[in-house]
Amino acid sequence: MLQTAFNGLISGVIMTLPALAVTLLFGVLKFPNFAVGAMMTVAAYLAFALNAQLGWSLIAATAVVAIGFGVVCILIDQLTFKPLRGRSAITLMVASLGLGFILENLARFAYGNTARSFAIELARPFRFLDVRMNHEQMITFAISTAAMIAMWLLLTRSPVGRAMRAVADNPQLALVRGIDAERIIRWTWFITGMLLAVGGVLIGMDRALEPPMGSNYLVSVFGAAILGGLGSPLGAFAGALLIGVASELSTLVMPPNYRIGIPLAAIALVLVFRPQGLFGQPYIRK
Amino acid sequence: MSAVLSASGLHAGYGTGDILKGIDVALEEGRILTLIGPNGSGKSTLVKTMAGLLAARQGEVRFAGECVNDWSPPRRVQHGLAYVPQEYNVFRNLTVLENLRISHEFMGGGKGEPLSPELAALFPGLPARYGALAGNLSGGERQMLALACALTVRPKVLMLDEISAGISPLLSTAIFRTVKSINARGVSVLMVEQNAIEALGISDTCVVLAGGRVRFSAPAGEVLGMKDLQSLYLGDAREAGA
Numbered sequence: 001m002l003q004t005a006f007n008g009l010i011s012g013v014i015m016t017l018p019a020l021a022v023t024l025l026f027g028v029l030k031f032p033n034f035a036v037g038a039m040m041t042v043a044a045y046l047a048f049a050l051n052a053q054l055g056w057s058l059i060a061a062t063a064v065v066a067i068g069f070g071v072v073c074i075l076i077d078q079l080t081f082k083p084l085r086g087r088s089a090i091t092l093m094v095a096s097l098g099l100g101f102i103l104e105n106l107a108r109f110a111y112g113n114t115a116r117s118f119a120i121e122l123a124r125p126f127r128f129l130d131v132r133m134n135h136e137q138m139i140t141f142a143i144s145t146a147a148m149i150a151m152w153l154l155l156t157r158s159p160v161g162r163a164m165r166a167v168a169d170n171p172q173l174a175l176v177r178g179i180d181a182e183r184i185i186r187w188t189w190f191i192t193g194m195l196l197a198v199g200g201v202l203i204g205m206d207r208a209l210e211p212p213m214g215s216n217y218l219v220s221v222f223g224a225a226i227l228g229g230l231g232s233p234l235g236a237f238a239g240a241l242l243i244g245v246a247s248e249l250s251t252l253v254m255p256p257n258y259r260i261g262i263p264l265a266a267i268a269l270v271l272v273f274r275p276q277g278l279f280g281q282p283y284i285r286k
Numbered sequence: 287m288s289a290v291l292s293a294s295g296l297h298a299g300y301g302t303g304d305i306l307k308g309i310d311v312a313l314e315e316g317r318i319l320t321l322i323g324p325n326g327s328g329k330s331t332l333v334k335t336m337a338g339l340l341a342a343r344q345g346e347v348r349f350a351g352e353c354v355n356d357w358s359p360p361r362r363v364q365h366g367l368a369y370v371p372q373e374y375n376v377f378r379n380l381t382v383l384e385n386l387r388i389s390h391e392f393m394g395g396g397k398g399e400p401l402s403p404e405l406a407a408l409f410p411g412l413p414a415r416y417g418a419l420a421g422n423l424s425g426g427e428r429q430m431l432a433l434a435c436a437l438t439v440r441p442k443v444l445m446l447d448e449i450s451a452g453i454s455p456l457l458s459t460a461i462f463r464t465v466k467s468i469n470a471r472g473v474s475v476l477m478v479e480q481n482a483i484e485a486l487g488i489s490d491t492c493v494v495l496a497g498g499r500v501r502f503s504a505p506a507g508e509v510l511g512m513k514d515l516q517s518l519y520l521g522d523a524r525e526a527g528a
Contacts, residue, residue, distance in 0.1 A: 176359050
């Protein structure tokens with residue numbers, strides 16, 4: 001039971017970065033980006049190319065890919081979403097679905113369907129309170145927690161973060177307060193790209209690299225973001241942990257194939273009983 | 287005295303139709319100009335166009351001697367053309383301090399204290415509410431915050447769209463007093479107002495719009511003395527101007 005809960009905690013922690021990315025992008029651009037799964041996949045394969053094929057350390061590969069993928073996300077926005085700016089959220093969502101198909105199949109085209117792994121040294125797991133933990137899990141936990149704190153500081157303590165929240169709140173007013181909305185949108189995509197790149201590497205470390213690796217997390221990631229409260233970094237973190245632990249614990253009482261029902265049930269319950277999520281502020285409507 | 291902000295032959299609107307049909311208006315430096323007119327006359331459209339939120343289809347907006355038709359709203363603000371919209375004029379999901387800070391940072395003030403001692407004296411109630419969510423402020427507090435945000439970096443011109451809308455007469459008087467104090471510090475003011483009597487009481491010039499055109503302009507004191515002042519902004523502008 002304790003081991004299952006711990007495994008769930010780590011599954012949840014892995015989802016925190018993509019959940020943060022979803023919540024951030026939804027806050028500023030007001031559409032659910034269903035390409036996040038495929039974006040993580042592509043970023044993970046880029047890190048794989050540097051790490052397993054070119055021999056870089058995984059840390060260096062991840063750092064370079066995180067920055068590079070932030071830039072790639074800005075380009076994706078300029079080519080895909082910018083021309084659709086001002087259209088409805090449904091239009092943008094459909095565009096993101098199409099983008100997801102393209103990106104996932106690009107990864108499939110380049111690397112095929114065979115599962116691959118990063119070149120990392122295997123280390124002996126250790127035990128704490130009768131729970132078996134491995135080094136990858138500890139790294140995952142540390143990186144995700146650090147990213148959550150960094151995001152919170154960014155959004156509340158930096159001019160760019162405050163501007164992101166301002167654009168999310170009232171884009172027209174942001175313009176007459178001197179905020180260049182397009183610049184803030186580029187920053188949002190850059191940070192989203194970094195989060196997704198690191199998230200993709202963490203998933204690749206936990207499981208294996210294969211084309212649907214990111215898409216497999218899509219429902220859980222959206223469940224985490226909605227449960228925590230869209231727009232709340234703390235909520236994304238808490239939502240991801242809750243969904244991860246609940247999904248894993250559900251396997252004690254029902255077949256593992258049905259655990260996808262946990263995030264779906266969380267989305268339904270939250271939308272009915274507490275639309276702002278656990279940590280989201282009840283949004284003050286215009 | 288030279289015009290710090292002007293529109294000449296200005297056409298603008300939404301969709302296919304023009305709401306402004308060749309407007310000529312000039313705000314002289316250091317003065318207060320109030321725009322009045324019936325609903326739909328184009329008052330808010332005019333200030334939105336001057337702020338850059340709406341494109342000029344014909345004609346010219348000039349600010350501090352330059353044609354600013356191609357300037358983005360942030361560029362206009364950073365050069366000293368501040369604008370307080372009629373509604374939703376604060377970031378409701380940000381705190382009072384964050385609203386002030388963001389205005390100060392992005393309107394060209396950089397880092398540092400967003401509320402100068404001078405502004406703190408003008409808006410003495412704000413520091414006590416720094417931690418409050420702007421959306422939870424009362425109507426009067428919200429308008430004061432919106433004004434303070436527009437002033438965090440001393441603008442050359444302040445454009446106010448219905449700053450007294452939806453607040454009590456007592457607060458409204460306080461807001462007009464504050465606007466007069468702001469003007470006394472050298473900021474030229476362009477106001478759109480339904481509360482014409484109080485607005486004209488602090489103004490130098492009045493411009494009456496109707497049907498997207500200027501019906502007439504006159505010194506505010508003269509307009510205030512007109513017997514049929516109400517008809518100017520209740521709809522019968524042509525008759526009043528005759």
